[in-house]
Amino acid sequence: MARAGVFICHCGSNIASVIDVEQVAKSAEQMTGVVYAATNKYACSISGQEMMKQAIIDHQLDRLVIASCTPRMHETTFRKMLGKTSVNPYMLEVANIREQCSWVHTDKEKATAKAIDLVRMSLAKVLKNQPLFTSSIPVCKKCLVIGGGIAGIQAALDIADGGYEVTLVEREPSLGGKMVMLDKTFPTLDCSACISTPKMAEVGAHPRIKLMSSCEVSAVSGYIGNFEVTIKQNPRYVDHDICTGCGLCEEKCPTKLKSSFDQGLGQRKAIYKLFPQAVPAKPVIDAQHCTKLTKDKCGVCAKVCPLGCINFADQESYTTDTFGAIILATGYQLIDWGSHYPEYGGGAYADVISGLQFERLVNASGPTEGKIKRPSDGAQPKSVAIIKCVGSRDVAKAHGYCSRACCMYAAKHAHQTIEKIAGAQVYIFYIDVRTPGKAYEEFYDRTREDGAVYIRGRVSKIYEENGKLICKGEDTLIGKQVTVEVDLVVLETAMEPAANSGQTAALAGVSADKDGWLTEAHPKLRPVETQSAGVFLCGTAQGPKDIPDTVAQASAAAAKVLGLLAKDELETSPMISAVDTSKCSGCRFCEQVCPVKAISMIDIPSIYNGQKVKRTVAQVNSGLCSGCGACSAACRTGCIDLLGFTNKQILEEVDALWQ
Amino acid sequence: MAITDNTNFEPKILAFCCNWCTYTGADLAGLNRMKYPDNIRIIRLPCSGRVNPQFILRAFQKGYDGVLVCGCHPGDCHYTSGNYFTRRRFLLMKRLLEFAGIERERFQARWISGSEAGKFRDTILKVTEEIRALGPNHRMKEADIYD
Numbered sequence: 001m002a003r004a005g006v007f008i009c010h011c012g013s014n015i016a017s018v019i020d021v022e023q024v025a026k027s028a029e030q031m032t033g034v035v036y037a038a039t040n041k042y043a044c045s046i047s048g049q050e051m052m053k054q055a056i057i058d059h060q061l062d063r064l065v066i067a068s069c070t071p072r073m074h075e076t077t078f079r080k081m082l083g084k085t086s087v088n089p090y091m092l093e094v095a096n097i098r099e100q101c102s103w104v105h106t107d108k109e110k111a112t113a114k115a116i117d118l119v120r121m122s123l124a125k126v127l128k129n130q131p132l133f134t135s136s137i138p139v140c141k142k143c144l145v146i147g148g149g150i151a152g153i154q155a156a157l158d159i160a161d162g163g164y165e166v167t168l169v170e171r172e173p174s175l176g177g178k179m180v181m182l183d184k185t186f187p188t189l190d191c192s193a194c195i196s197t198p199k200m201a202e203v204g205a206h207p208r209i210k211l212m213s214s215c216e217v218s219a220v221s222g223y224i225g226n227f228e229v230t231i232k233q234n235p236r237y238v239d240h241d242i243c244t245g246c247g248l249c250e251e252k253c254p255t256k257l258k259s260s261f262d263q264g265l266g267q268r269k270a271i272y273k274l275f276p277q278a279v280p281a282k283p284v285i286d287a288q289h290c291t292k293l294t295k296d297k298c299g300v301c302a303k304v305c306p307l308g309c310i311n312f313a314d315q316e317s318y319t320t321d322t323f324g325a326i327i328l329a330t331g332y333q334l335i336d337w338g339s340h341y342p343e344y345g346g347g348a349y350a351d352v353i354s355g356l357q358f359e360r361l362v363n364a365s366g367p368t369e370g371k372i373k374r375p376s377d378g379a380q381p382k383s384v385a386i387i388k389c390v391g392s393r394d395v396a397k398a399h400g401y402c403s404r405a406c407c408m409y410a411a412k413h414a415h416q417t418i419e420k421i422a423g424a425q426v427y428i429f430y431i432d433v434r435t436p437g438k439a440y441e442e443f444y445d446r447t448r449e450d451g452a453v454y455i456r457g458r459v460s461k462i463y464e465e466n467g468k469l470i471c472k473g474e475d476t477l478i479g480k481q482v483t484v485e486v487d488l489v490v491l492e493t494a495m496e497p498a499a500n501s502g503q504t505a506a507l508a509g510v511s512a513d514k515d516g517w518l519t520e521a522h523p524k525l526r527p528v529e530t531q532s533a534g535v536f537l538c539g540t541a542q543g544p545k546d547i548p549d550t551v552a553q554a555s556a557a558a559a560k561v562l563g564l565l566a567k568d569e570l571e572t573s574p575m576i577s578a579v580d581t582s583k584c585s586g587c588r589f590c591e592q593v594c595p596v597k598a599i600s601m602i603d604i605p606s607i608y609n610g611q612k613v614k615r616t617v618a619q620v621n622s623g624l625c626s627g628c629g630a631c632s633a634a635c636r637t638g639c640i641d642l643l644g645f646t647n648k649q650i651l652e653e654v655d656a657l658w659q
Numbered sequence: 660m661a662i663t664d665n666t667n668f669e670p671k672i673l674a675f676c677c678n679w680c681t682y683t684g685a686d687l688a689g690l691n692r693m694k695y696p697d698n699i700r701i702i703r704l705p706c707s708g709r710v711n712p713q714f715i716l717r718a719f720q721k722g723y724d725g726v727l728v729c730g731c732h733p734g735d736c737h738y739t740s741g742n743y744f745t746r747r748r749f750l751l752m753k754r755l756l757e758f759a760g761i762e763r764e765r766f767q768a769r770w771i772s773g774s775e776a777g778k779f780r781d782t783i784l785k786v787t788e789e790i791r792a793l794g795p796n797h798r799m800k801e802a803d804i805y806d
Contacts (some may be wrong), residue, residue, distance in 0.1 A: 058730060070686045071703065072678075099689030100701055105781075110697045117700060531737055575705075593708075595739040627740035629709030633748070645705060647713070654673065655716050657700050 002033045002127050005061035006119060007052055009043035011098055020112045024067065027116045030441040033127050035059050044074045046142060049081045052302075057087050063091035063129060069098040077085055078626035088131035090574065090644060093122035095595060117657055124656030128649045132574035136480035137623045139225040140324040141565045144169065144506060146217055147329035149177020150547060151539025151554040153199050155327050159493070160208040164565045167210045167321065167526045168203060169217055169231055171365045174278035175200045176584045179571035181261060182354060183363040184416070185389040185547055186408040187443035190281065193365065197277045197320055204279040213280055217392040218318065219222050220326070220507040221597060223624045224534030225570050227323045227508075235314040237285035240273070243309040245273075245281040259291050259367070263357040266367030271301045271310075276365065283648035285310075325534050325561045326508050327556065328518060329362060330501035332540035335391035335494040340398045344462045344491065350376040351469055352462060352489040355409060362416050366402060374488055378522030381487030383425040384417050385411050385471045387459050391494030392544075393431060399494050399515060405554070406492040413490055414452035426452045426650045427457050427484050428475055437548070508535045509596070517543045528557040536560050583639035586616035590631035598624035599631060670724035670790040672699045672783075675714065677707045679737035681729035683773030688780050695783040698790075699727075706730070707768075708741025715766065719756075719799040723767045723789040727782075732770040742770070761800045764789040767787050 006028040010016035010193070021039045028037040033311045037060040040048045043066055055061060062086065066078055074328070079089035095118040105111040111494070141164050145156045148170030156168045168175075179185075180200070182192035203209050212231060219230040238249075255270035262268075270290040273283050291298040292312055302310035334356055338347030345352050351374050353361075362368035372483035374381050388410050391398035414426045448454060459473040468485045475482045497516035505518050509532035512518050518541050523530040528536050538557040539550040564570075577590075581604060591599045600622045606615040618640060620633075629642040641647055673734050676682040682703050688695070704710065707730025720727045728749060730742040749768045767786060771779050 014666075070682075070689075072683065072686060096686075097687040101689075101697075103689035104695055105697045106694060114697050116698075121700065121702070282702070511735070511739070520726075581799055593740075593744055595736075595741065626738055628706040628741050630703065630706065630738065630741050630744055633709055634712045634744070640707070642709065643707060647711060649710075650702060650714055651703070651717055653702050654714060655674065655721060657671075657721075 003035045003053055003060055003062045004033045004065060004126060005052070005059060005063070006031075006034055006037040006123065007043055007067070008037070008039045008097075008115075008119070009048070009066065010039060010041045011069060012042065015068070015098050015102045018105065018108055018111045018116045019097060020108065023069060023112055024097075024115050024119060028065075028119050031120060031123055032612050033123065034062060043068050044077055049384060052084055053081065056087055058456055062087060063126045065093050065095060065119060065126055067095035067097045067119050067122070070094075070100070077650075079626055081261045083350065083629075088133075090132035091126065091129050093126040093129070095119050095122040108318070120656045121653045122345045124652040125649045128596075128652050130643070132215050132643055134571045136569040136571055138569055139565060139567050140227075141165065142167065142323045143325045143327065143561050143565065144217075144227070144229055144321075144323040144550075145329060147177070147331050147539070147541065148172070148175040148211075148213070149329060149331045150179040150196060150199070151331065151541070152177070152327070152329035153196075153203055154554035155538055155558045156203055156209055156327060156550050156559075157199065157206065158555050160206050162558070162562045163208075164562070165208050165210070165232075167212060167323070169215045170211070170213045171216050172274060172276040173236070173284040174280070175203060175211065175213070176274070176278070178356070179547060180275065180362075182262075182278075182359045184412065184602065185197060186412045187437070187439045189412070191273045193277065193363075200277070200279040213281065214284060217504055217507060220509075222562045224320070224564070225324050226623060227326055227534065228320060229323055229326070230320045231320055233317045233319065235287065235316055237287065237290075237311055237314045239309040239311055240280060240282050242307050243282045244307065245283070247273075247283075248304050248306065249310065250283055252300050254298065254300065254306045255289055255291055257286065262360045262367050262628045264411075265357055265360050266464075272629045283362045286319060294633065319652050321368070325536065325564050327557050327561060328501075328505055328508065328510060328530075328535065328537040328541050329539045329557075330504055330541040331498045332495040332544065333498050335398055335496050337390050337491055340391055343460060344387075344489075345464075349462070349464055349469060349489075350374075351381075352491065355406070355413065355490055358413055358490045362413075362420070370420075372417060372488075379487070380421060381485040382421065382423065383484075383489060384414075384427070384488045385459070385484055386413055386426065386428045386490045386492060387470070387471070387485040388428065388430045389458070389494075390491040392481070399496070401515060401544065402434065403495045403507050403544040404434070405495070405544065408437070408440055408443065408546065410492045411447040412450070413492075415447045415450055417476045418450045418452065425486075427471075427486065428452055428456060429471070431458065437546070457482070460593060495540060497541065498545045500518070501541055505537075505541075508532055510535055510537065517541070527650060528560055534564065541633045572622055573627060575627045575642070576622055577627070577640055580639040580641070581617045583637045584617040584619065585637055587636060588618075589634045589636060590618050592629045593634045595628065595630065596624050596626050598626070628646070661728045663669065664790055665794045668722075668791055668794055670787060670795070671728060672721065672725040672786060673718045673723045674699055674727040674729055675704055675707065675710045676701050676729045677731055677737070677742075678703055678705050678732040681769070681771040681779060684771045684775050684779040687773065687776035691776050693776060693780045695780045696787045697753055699783050700789045702751070706736070706738050707745040708736075708738070708740040710745060710748070712748065715752060716748045716799070719761065719765075719796060720801045722800040724793070725767070725786060727786060728768045729771050730768070735772065736739060738787050761796070762793055764793060765796060773790050
């Protein structure tokens with residue numbers, strides 16, 4: 001016979017002021033299976049727990065119902081308490097009589113009746129509970145970082161410095177991401193490449209970091225501590241094991257193309273390094289534009305290469321490796337503003353450029369060697385209009401969110417223009433100026449003192465007239481239309497999640513929000529974890545942010561990974577699916593509905609008509625199963641059940657209510 | 660059956676709620692001290708996809724006047740795809756129940772996230788009134804068979 005104990009918590013007056021707890025205890029005492037019922041001022045307190053522990057001994061209880069706050073609050077607390085007693089921690093049910101009873105009802109009589117119902121329901125369930133036991137899984141002490149921008153670099157370095165192996169996968173031929181394209185970083189104006197390239201070099205040289213450039217993640221299986229990841233190596237056509245990066249091939253290649261790194265403002269060859277300080281510092285061939293690969297002509301690079309590294313027959317290859325943790329640092333891209341803003345010329349005017357193009361123009365290692373020149377005629381612009389929130393905070397045209405970094409880099413662009421071009425006139429069109437950050441507001445103030453003219457309002461149209469760009473807009477502070485005539489327009493465009501970041505994240509079981517930003521487990525308290533255990537995120541993959549925030553978040557993700565990898569074994573939840581193989585017909589329905597691929601089929605020996613035969617049945621991988629119960633609802637023979645939420649337990653709950 | 664006045668009738672409604680969304684939303688409604696009728700009893704499940712059609716039949720058999728299945732918004736399932744199975748299963752189940760003469764209001768599904776406490780309260784208010792207007796469920800209640 002079951003010996004259940006029922007404990008009703010007062011929660012101070014939170015419960016007791018609405019529910020007659022003594023009445024609930026009295027009713028509980030009459031219920032079948034209950035040998036002891038009592039109330040307690042605060043069940044979760046040390047004294048409350050001691051009282052329950054004592055009652056377990058005094059009344060030889062073998063299971064408990066605690067009627068208190070939501071199980072989401074203290075179920076774990078009570079389970080831990082039971083871990084120190086003779087009662088199995090899973091022989092417990094919590095009746096939610098606070099959040100779902102005393103706090104939402106005012107009629108004392110009705111609330112008390114409902115509380116008794118809830119206790120009866122939990123009791124019915126606990127009478128069908130079985131002791132459950134946690135098991136443990138080993139942890140592979142290696143981390144995969146996806147994305148080689150500043151977020152991925154920082155996270156990889158922190159983890160590798162912490163003593164664990166890291167594999168860093170980058171889609172581009174080099175590390176660096178967006179940060180290395182920038183000229184100077186606000187508000188300190190230190191050179192972006194000068195602070196990021198040493199970190200890139202450190203990654204390249206780190207004994208515990210395996211850098212995989214031109215690579216993409218193509219499949220993820222497994223679970224926390226044991227992810228099995230397939231990585232696709234895109235063909236480079238250059239053997240990086242032999243190549244010394246001498247640069248001869250690049251020099252002799254006759255095909256000139258627009259450089260994506262320079263945002264189309266500069267040129268590169270068909271065999272190229274992304275930029276001079278690229279890591280790895282070795283070239284790759286752009287297969288779409290190389291004439292040898294497209295038309296079977298040329299092949300100059302192979303002729304000049306002193307080491308014979310060029311391999312035109314290179315093909316994509318796949319490798320599989322095991323990791324204990326995964327960090328998603330897939331970053332952002334800028335909005336294709338041309339398709340959203342035809343009124344700004346939609347890309348037809350060469351002198352309407354994006355903020356990132358301006359970064360390349362003003363960068364000493366950029367296509368103009370740091371001289372601000374109009375892309376159309378190479379002339380120095382005397383007047384510049386900077387337009388903020390292009391694609392951000394504009395639900396009608398593009399995105400509703402704020403891209404966060406633009407207010408500050410717009411101020412920086414204004415500052416740099418005024419500094420580099422004597423007498424330059426700079427107009428900044430804005431909706432609001434948002435400068436939350438250390439020394440940010442001061443930087444904005446300084447830009448205004450430099451002479452930048454801030455106009456509050458959006459620009460409605462840009463057109464060309466007599467070699468000038470005319471920006472028509474409204475100054476909403478004076479309520480008048482304004483027209484400014486400038487030589488160059490810089491659009492501070494919205495950040496968007498990097499192309500395919502959603503697909504990559506989905507491989508690891510991480511979802512994205514309506515705008516495509518990856519979703520953290522909790523916006524405040526679990527900002528770098530995801531709903532997928534063992535998968536973490538950082539940087540702009542999670543949402544628009546500036547460099548300091550990105551780096552801070554990357555280190556936070558690294559700290560979480562270090563905490564995980566420091567463990568030799570992980571405890572797994574025992575509330576998972578279990579198969580009764582005697583009833584399983586091997587129909588594979590469960591296999592199809594399982595979201596984590598925890599179910600597979602095995603053949604087991606069986607006897608049929610006196611003959612030894614093999615029968616196919618389902619089996620559950622306890623490390624993978626997340627305990628959702630989809631399989632048990634789909635099972636036609638009812639052989640697969642979710643421990644802790646079995647069919648029997650739930651049906652008992654249904655039956656018990658409202659008797 | 661005589662026409663009855665349902666104003667004093669208190670319906671019994673059972674809600675199967677996903678632990679990650681609606682159950683949390685119901686907790687938040689409590690935290691915000693929102694008020695709603697006490698006609699509802701909630702059974703906590705790890706996922707709305709855990710709801711076996713058998714549970715719903717049993718609820719009507721035992722005399723519940725209405726059954727709610729609540730899960731995460733499509734696309735937001737904690738387990739990626741559970742609520743999609745719920746949605747398909749719900750539509751089939753609903754057709755079966757309607758065929759058996761159960762009014763459509765008696766069996767409903769809702770997507771309520773953990774932050775939508777107001778939506779949870781409004782849903783309970785609305786569903787309770789809808790079912791109150793229908794009166795008691797006699798159609799499938801087992802006791803009625805022997806009455």
